[in-house]
Amino acid sequence: MSDAKKKKKKPEGPNKLKIKERMKLPRQDMPAQNPSDRVKNFNEVPYGLNDEQAFQEALRCLECPNQPCVDGCPVEVDIPGFIRLILEKDVAGAARKIKETNSLPAICGRVCPQEEQCEIVCVIGKKGKPVAIGYLERYVADYEREHKLVQLPKIAPPTGRKVAIVGSGPAGLTVAGDLIKLGHAVTIFEALHKPGGVLVYGIPEFRLPKSIVQAECDFMADMGVEFQNSTVIGKMDTIDELFEMGYDAIFIGTGAGLPRFMGIEGENLIGIYSANEYLTRSNLMRAFDPDEYDTPIIRGKNVAVLGGGNTAMDSVRTGLRLGAENAHIVYRRSEIEMPARIEEVHHAKEEGVQFHLLTNPIKFIGDDQNRVKAMECLKMELGEPDDSGRRRPVPIKGSNYIIKTDLVVVAIGNASNPLIPQTTPGLDCNKWGNIIVNDETMQTSRKGVYAGGDIVTGGATVILAAGAGKKAARAMHKYLMEEVKR
Ligand SMILES: Cc1cc2nc3c(=O)[nH]c(=O)nc-3n(C[C@H](O)[C@H](O)[C@H](O)COP(=O)(O)OP(=O)(O)OC[C@H]3O[C@@H](n4cnc5c(N)ncnc54)[C@H](O)[C@@H]3O)c2cc1C
Numbered sequence: 001m002s003d004a005k006k007k008k009k010k011p012e013g014p015n016k017l018k019i020k021e022r023m024k025l026p027r028q029d030m031p032a033q034n035p036s037d038r039v040k041n042f043n044e045v046p047y048g049l050n051d052e053q054a055f056q057e058a059l060r061c062l063e064c065p066n067q068p069c070v071d072g073c074p075v076e077v078d079i080p081g082f083i084r085l086i087l088e089k090d091v092a093g094a095a096r097k098i099k100e101t102n103s104l105p106a107i108c109g110r111v112c113p114q115e116e117q118c119e120i121v122c123v124i125g126k127k128g129k130p131v132a133i134g135y136l137e138r139y140v141a142d143y144e145r146e147h148k149l150v151q152l153p154k155i156a157p158p159t160g161r162k163v164a165i166v167g168s169g170p171a172g173l174t175v176a177g178d179l180i181k182l183g184h185a186v187t188i189f190e191a192l193h194k195p196g197g198v199l200v201y202g203i204p205e206f207r208l209p210k211s212i213v214q215a216e217c218d219f220m221a222d223m224g225v226e227f228q229n230s231t232v233i234g235k236m237d238t239i240d241e242l243f244e245m246g247y248d249a250i251f252i253g254t255g256a257g258l259p260r261f262m263g264i265e266g267e268n269l270i271g272i273y274s275a276n277e278y279l280t281r282s283n284l285m286r287a288f289d290p291d292e293y294d295t296p297i298i299r300g301k302n303v304a305v306l307g308g309g310n311t312a313m314d315s316v317r318t319g320l321r322l323g324a325e326n327a328h329i330v331y332r333r334s335e336i337e338m339p340a341r342i343e344e345v346h347h348a349k350e351e352g353v354q355f356h357l358l359t360n361p362i363k364f365i366g367d368d369q370n371r372v373k374a375m376e377c378l379k380m381e382l383g384e385p386d387d388s389g390r391r392r393p394v395p396i397k398g399s400n401y402i403i404k405t406d407l408v409v410v411a412i413g414n415a416s417n418p419l420i421p422q423t424t425p426g427l428d429c430n431k432w433g434n435i436i437v438n439d440e441t442m443q444t445s446r447k448g449v450y451a452g453g454d455i456v457t458g459g460a461t462v463i464l465a466a467g468a469g470k471k472a473a474r475a476m477h478k479y480l481m482e483e484v485k486r
């Protein structure tokens with residue numbers, strides 16, 4: 001058949017629109033709470049697409065034969081495949097299609113940086129706006145959950161092998177979900193009193209409702225995963241003791257939860273929190289709900305948050321919702337270098353956050369009761385690129401100025417927690433304390449011990465942690481079946 005004839009061929013499948021017609025369809029906007037209302041509550045900001053909007057958005061997909069969006073997804077979700085199922089009105093089938101490679105679609109649909117992954121390579125985005133893949137992922141996962149269509153998968157007969165997972169963030173949950181389906185007995189040991197990792201203690205309710213994370217954990221429990229919360233491995237039992245207790249293989253998914261500080265004068269003043277402590281108090285310990293919980297938290301009128309990542313945006317927007325009149329982001333590079341998702345920066349701006357870019361604090365100033373009252377900053381300019389590939393901020397001499405603040409949140413990144421490496425002989429780590437693994441299998445230097453997520457990469461993303469969990473689960477299954485005798 002000639003090329004011309006091929007072009008004229010009617011599209012197959014449920015989408016009867018011609019390619020040209022699909023390209024003319026506008027991208028659907030996600031309806032969201034009004035900024036002036038939402039800064040007074042902790043409810044989720046975007047409402048999600050309705051059925052008609054999701055259908056219209058799905059019609060935009062060109063069903064590209066080479067599927068660049070699938071290559072752009074770290075876990076290779078069959079994106080055109082699940083979009084096609086939306087058009088066939090099989091929304092639960094679409095959710096199941098995503099779950100073939102991503103166990104946490106309701107979470108990833110909300111927090112993944114699609115603009116840097118699947119959507120940036122979407123063909124339709126070259127001329128207009130890309131297909132809203134993240135919105136559609138959220139839509140199908142919410143539809144499946146809200147219509148009670150989530151089905152328990154088939155669980156293989158028991159293998160007699162026992163697996164311990166340390167840490168219940170996206171990496172640990174993914175390993176648990178994959179290994180329980182294969183018939184292994186799985187126990188998750190979690191230091192906090194609730195499972196979910198950063199998804200519960202870090203990311204605020206207005207971005208990721210905790211009921212969604214709980215639903216994922218409940219689903220794991222329904223499949224047979226046992227959760228042992230409030231259990232700090234390395235303090236209560238070590239990795240070696242877990243082996244002695246009869247576990248055949250262990251996955252370490254303990255994340256990067258050790259806060260970094262500026263190391264400047266005045267950092268011990270009252271009113272200066274690490275983002276970890278601030279967000280944990282607000283989210284996990286529910287300080288945002290003072291009618292029900294009496295968790296203490298400082299509610300500043302002038303909040304200054306140091307950093308430019310998602311953690312910084314979450315902290316500053318939490319500060320506003322806890323009653324701040326002025327909320328500042330202080331970041332030493334420019335907006336282009338900000339690691340936060342574009343949507344988070346956009347939402348923060350809409351909510352009235354003031355951005356002090358190319359600005360670095362050099363000293364905190366306290367009052368006579370040792371409470372922070374201001375911070376001295378220096379303006380910066382960008383020099384040559386540093387190790388991270390981003391242009392290095394260089395101080396401008398004599399540019400000092402003062403920002404008035406009564407609450408500072410330091411959100412400049414986290415390091416890995418040293419507890420497990422310190423209590424596990426023979427577990428190799430790099431100079432930053434991240435566990436070293438084989439990239440293909442996620443196996444550590446210890447036999448039968450695997451690791452993945454932020455504890456290996458340093459602070460990264462939910463989907464990368466989940467992807468590492470998938471790889472580890474595959475290798476652990478092979479190890480359990482081939483090398484552990486029963
Ligand atoms: C505030 C914030 C906002 C973020 N926003 C986004 C976003 O929008 N999009 C995105 O993709 N990523 C985001 N991230 C990053 C993302 O959340 C992480 O990359 C991801 O959660 C890492 O998953 P993980 O499973 O490796 O570890 P974690 O989620 O950190 O979970 C580790 C778990 O291990 C537990 N643990 C630690 N030590 C022990 C021990 N010794 N014994 C037992 N349990 C232990 C911890 O309590 C924790 O529950 C954000 C991170 C933060 C902090």
Ligand code: SF4
Nearest residue numbers: 061062064069122123
């Ligand atoms: S690249 Fe975009 S248009 Fe092409 S298949 Fe993927 S989502 Fe559809």
